[in-house]
Amino acid sequence: MIPLVSIAIVTYNQKIYLKECIESILDQDYSNIEIIVADDGSTDGTHEMLHDYDQKHPGLFVLHLAVKNLGITKNHNVAHFSCNGTYIAWIGGDDLMLPGKISKQVAFMEANPECTLLYHNLDVFYSDGNQDSYLLNSKKNAKEGDIKTMIKYGSFNGGCSTMLRRSRAPQYGFDERLPIASDWMYWVDALGNGGEIRYLDEVLGRYRRHANNVTSQNNYNGYIDHLNSCNILLTKYPYLQKIILYRYSENLRALRYKEKANYLNWLKASFRVGLNNKSLVALLLYFFSFKKISK
Structure with a gap:
C-alpha cells in the first residue's frame, strides 16, 4: 500500500x-x-x-x-x-x-x-x-x-x-x-x-x-522571531555556534532595511555578532554613501 x-x-x-x-x-x-x-x-x-x-x-x-x-x-x-x-x-x-x-x-x-x-x-x-x-x-x-x-x-x-x-x-x-x-x-x-x-x-x-x-510589520516581526530562533538554537546546538552566529549576523544586517531609522545601529550590531564580508562591505557603503542610503 x-x-x-x-x-x-x-x-x-x-x-x-x-x-x-x-x-x-x-x-x-x-x-x-x-x-x-x-x-x-x-x-x-x-x-x-x-x-x-x-x-x-x-x-x-x-x-x-x-x-x-x-x-x-x-x-x-x-x-x-x-x-x-x-x-x-x-x-x-x-x-x-x-x-x-x-x-x-x-x-x-x-x-x-x-x-x-x-x-x-x-x-x-x-x-x-x-x-x-x-x-x-x-x-x-x-x-x-x-x-x-x-x-x-x-x-x-x-x-x-x-x-x-x-x-x-x-x-x-x-x-x-x-x-x-x-x-x-x-x-x-x-x-x-x-x-x-x-x-x-x-x-x-x-x-x-x-x-x-507581504505587510512590512509582519516582515519585521518575522525577523525578530528569526533572531530569537538563533538564541534558542545556540542552547540546543552549541556545537554549531559559529554558523548560528553567522545567521544571526545576517538577520541583523537585513533589519537595516526594515527599520531605516536605525540603519547604522542594525549594521553595527551585525558586524559585532559576526565578522563577515557582507557586513563589512555594507558598513563601508554606508559611510561612503550616507546621504544616498538614508533617503
Missing part, C-alpha cells in the same frame, strides 16, 4: 483563495491522503465552505475550526499534531498545488530514505495581476544539505513546496515562543533529528503574493 500523506492546510480569512487551494489538492493523482485544515477563527464564511467539502468527501477532511484566533504558530501546531501520515505536505490556504506534486515527492522520498525534507520549485504570482510572476528557485541556485545548510541560509525552501518525513518532525511541533515565523526552526529541528534537505527541480506549486502576506 502506498504511504499516507497528510496535507496540512493552515488558513485564516482566505475563503476567496481557499476553494482554489482545495481543488488543486483534490486534483492530485495520489489517492492515499488526508486533508488537515486548521482554520484560525475565520469570519468570512470559511467554516461553512469547509463543512460543505467535508460532506461531499466523507472521511477525507479533518477540520479544526477555531472559535477565536490562536495566532500563526499555535494554529500550525493544531495542524501538525493532527497529522498521521508517513509524510506531511504543508500549504497555506492561499497557495496552490500543481498536478503530480504529491506523487512525485513521495516517489523521491521513498527512493531516498536519508531525505528528511524535500522541496521543489515554485511559481510566485501576484493576485492583483499587476506584477509578473517569477520562479523561486532553479537547479543552479537550489540548496541541499544537512542542518548546517538550513541554519546558514535560513528558510530558503518555501513552506508550501516542502514535504517532511514525519518520523523526523520536531517532537514539540512549532516552537510557540516564536509567534509568527516559527517555520525556520521547525525545519532546522527536523534536520537536527537526522537526514538531509533535498531539491526536486520541477515547478510543482504556486505561491500567491497579496497584501495580507
